[in-house]
Amino acid sequence: MNIFRLAGDMTHLASVLVLLLKIHTIKSCAGVSLKTQELYAIVFATRYLDIFTSFYSIYNTLMKLVFLGSSFSIVLYMKYHKTVHRSYDREQDTFRHWFLVLPCLLLALLIHEKFTFLEVLWTFSLYLEAVAILPQLVLLQRTRNIDNLTGQYVFLLGGYRGLYILNWIYRYFTEPHFVHWITWISGLVQTLLYADFFFYYSQSWKNNKKLQLPA
């Protein structure tokens, strides 16, 4: 475990905590895309199936449980908690997210490292995670007033992806056999999707203004 990887995981954890704080404490999910959250729940459910078959470390298992538990509870909160559900921007959150799932599944069936059930699902989860943020980014663009917590949530998620790229660069140079093209390319695509958001986030921070994305 290197410092970039740990920082990436902690940033990911922080993003989830920020979102849970908003939903649990403020009882609001305004500006949060349920579509993206559903995709993340699928991502973690398909990637972490190896919880039953392989053991890496206590850290690894605990973090997997945290991400599984938090992603599913966020979805359930947004769908079934009366107060939280009322704050959901249903009319704005219209991205056809199921249309992302099938192409990712087909791609995983075609391009993978090993053709086994767990491996194909694991690869599918990488492809799906790469595009899972799209409904959220579209919703942000449609939302006039992006509150601080929602902005921070997306900023932290993007930061987590960026740190993972540094982690791969570090591992490539320190672990001679560490070459994983599928992970790298889907991770890179995922990080690039945040580029636009990062630009406007840094602008609003620099000018000390409220975050607003151009339509």
Add this chain to the structure above:
Amino acid sequence: PNDDDVKDEL
């Protein structure tokens, strides 16, 4: 080397 080294990532 472990084939699944990347799987220790989250």
